[in-house]
Amino acid sequence: MKVLRLFQKEAGVGSARFLILAALSGLSNAGILAIINLAASHVQDKEGNLVNLLLFGITIFVFVYTQRSLMVEVCHRVEQLVDRMRVRLIARARRAEFLELEDVGRAEIYSCLTRETLILSQAAPNLVIGIQSAILVIFTMIYMAFLSWTAFILSAACTIIGALVHISRNTQVKAELRESFEQENLLIESMSDMLEGFKEVKMSDARAHAIAQRIEAISHRVTRLRIRTQTTYATDFVFSQVTFFLLTGVMVFVVPAVSEAYTQVVVMTTTASLFMIGPVSNVVGSIPIFTNANSAAENIMRLQERLGRINGHKNGGVSSLADFKTIVLDGASFAHAPAGGDRPFTVGPIDLTIRRGQTIFITGGNGSGKTTFVRMLIGLYPNQGGTIRVDRATIGPFNIQDYRNLFSVIFSDNHLFAELYGQPAPDPVLVSELFELLEMQHKSRLENNRFSTTKLSGGQRKRLAMIAAILEARPICIFDEWAADQDPYFREKFYRVILPLLKEKGVTVIAITHDDAYFDVADLHVHMDTGRLKIIRGEEKALEMAPG
Ligand SMILES: Nc1ncnc2c1ncn2[C@@H]1O[C@H](COP(=O)(O)OP(=O)(O)O)[C@@H](O)[C@H]1O
Ligand SMILES: [Mg+2]
Structure with a gap:
């Protein structure tokens, strides 16, 4: 998943410290369960339970400390990551060539700079809860295996089925998210069309009506897409819960009937299985947020790639070519991309000396x-044919910005x-x-x-x-x-x-x-x-x- 790799690489989520904190908080969470189970089965043993009470307190303390550090740290780092991504996007946008920027379009840049980065930062706390709940589920499973193999195999089977259902749906959900991103960009585009042309819109009822209708149609399409995705999520969520209710039911009603030895641990395994419902819901509940964040990360990275490499060339406001004597165009030419199937319009080749x-x-x-x-002369459009020279210097990618500053x-x-x-x-x-x-x-x-x-x-x-x-x-x-x-x-x-x-x-x-x-x-x-x-x-x- 892109977002996980991104968070791991750039926000240090997944670093040793992060994993230790997550493991400790998961372990203490499972520990609380184990201690309660242990104490409940020894209610008579007053002295032994005093030790348990002490352990209970310590475990809660460890849980509070690790959980809080984890969440605060991750939010901190992810916010900084989002900030860096925004700054990088602005840097790339500003260094992009004019035609590249025209080609990408404003809507995509606006939405990446605002909505997509927002989705990333909102995903951060859920990311912690998700990963940590997953760790908790694993620990509880291990505890379960320790109590009873039958119970362990049953709950492992449930978890695997749940994961498979999610994976099978993922491709479809991803395509839906991609489509709604595109539709939402269309929405921004049409909306800014309406706002920028508001004078003209105001002067014609028919035009206003047609534009509004177009925007409404896109809005309805976005809504339909969103509802479809959310319905998938809701169904998956409810099913995952029911699976665990059924699992617990099987543990109480079915397994004791077949296995003699199981009767002794039935209370503990049932508690463990009930205890797992929360974390499992967290994991399942964070899947949509993950998937959303993942597609947001993909959108931002795709935009970054489309805006081209940041070129290392830095310029002040004053051009080092400022003392020029002549600017010579030697066979310079530029062709517009053919719009609407026409022949492309070509300027040049042009030979001209500007003194x-x-x-x-x-x-x-x-x-x-x-x-x-x-626009070709000033370096806004690339010279596709001959050369432009300032005195002896030929203008190329390395000095084009310097040239523009003339x-x-x-x-x-x-x-x-x-x-x-x-x-x-x-x-x-x-x-x-x-x-x-x-x-x-x-x-x-x-x-x-x-x-x-x-x-x-x-x-x-x-x-x-x-x-x-x-x-x-x-x-x-x-x-x-x-x-x-x-x-x-x-x-x-x-x-x-x-x-x-x-x-x-x-x-x-x-x-x-x-x-x-x-x-x-x-x-x-x-x-x-x-x-x-x-x-x-x-x-x-x-x-x-x-x-x-
Ligand atoms: N952004 C563009 N994309 C594609 N073709 C364009 C674009 N701008 C202008 N053209 C084409 O280039 C031709 C010349 O346009 P332009 O240089 O603006 O003319 P002028 O400034 O002499 O009126 C136009 O007839 C049009 O076909
Ligand atoms: Mg003109």
Whole structure:
């Protein structure tokens, strides 16, 4: 079982100390039974029973100490394990490649980070009780064997039958749990679809109804699956109890009739068998929790594997490539995975030289591949064809993050962070200059590296994003249709004031644009058409046409 191996390897459950504690607590538990049985059969012997009373007290003390240490320690270690798993998941998610993350999807990451880890930590106390009850059952069995072989064989048979029933059901239950995990992820996905598109949902009753129906349908499916699994568990649980009731009945009604010698021990074996019902119920009762925890552990580990290996490369915020003179694309290309059976859309092969300090415009129709090209240029999409070189250095897996740190990007569907994460507090003079430049000084402020508000119009949010991008002070700024969200006044300001200012600061700017009135601002103007790049104006040497 994955969860047992996980708990054993990473939380030290199963270490010598753990096993000794569990054995001691199981032994003292069985000891209490033996002492009571012994004392009950010697009620007349007052003196002997005083010793028994003392033993009784000591055994209870051992039980309390070991049991408590065991449970506290296991919960402690398992919580720490869960914490480590969460941290590791976050680390892997953050180091995963963009396409890997897109491929996994948010729902699975959310559910692993929250529900699945919760299932693991909730399983910890049950794990202790389960293992420990199993030990107790074994000890009681040994005691039983000591009292009577007939009783021992009977109870061993019952236990084995119970275990076999569980094992035979396990494959089915596992498949059910896997399916409900997938369905629950669908549930999260549809629910966030509804919440993220709430404006649109609100504006159409028919849409709201259809989405709600879809979510309800998934919810019903999850419920049906859960009920089916729980019913299996409930049936198994009741049967295991009844088996032991029957066992005790057989010991009282049947065995004495066949075996003479048995009559002397009947009370003790019956007590032992009754005593076993509790622990056996614990073991059987913890099976569903185990199975759940096991599938949770599997889900988390599968996600970890899907998010790829953590690469050891660490980066600060400043790129060691920051002094670059040129970025050269040599036959670089990227193809989207073919969605819906179509031909994959391919950008490139592209040959282009970007010189430091240039202002570069990229134009082209909708869907011509401008955004895809830019994402490949900045290392968000892998370059699948030729090479990208920064001066002499070829960009590869070992320096890609360093390379990405060259760029400040405002994507067309950008996410505006309310806080300037990972940046030292900027110079307040520069901040107020930028707020004035973008005319946002009466709308928002930067306090403790956070924007006082980001609840603004689309164009204003893009202006805050511009402030954040300039404050990041990276050598290259990329704007994907930034001006499209601005009014004519701000569009003019963008091309006539902001871009020249960035040029003056030595910042290399790459802007995707449709505003032909301002093409003169660019040093280099390239045009995209169905994934091919063509130079319109600028250094002729900047572009050597791709072969073919
Ligand atoms: N995430 C994606 N997955 C698959 N194909 C995509 C994806 N994004 C864009 N495409 C494809 O790439 C083409 C170019 O898209 P894009 O680069 O966004 O164009 P542009 O920015 O020039 O409007 C689209 O026509 C589409 O077929
Ligand atoms: Mg685009």
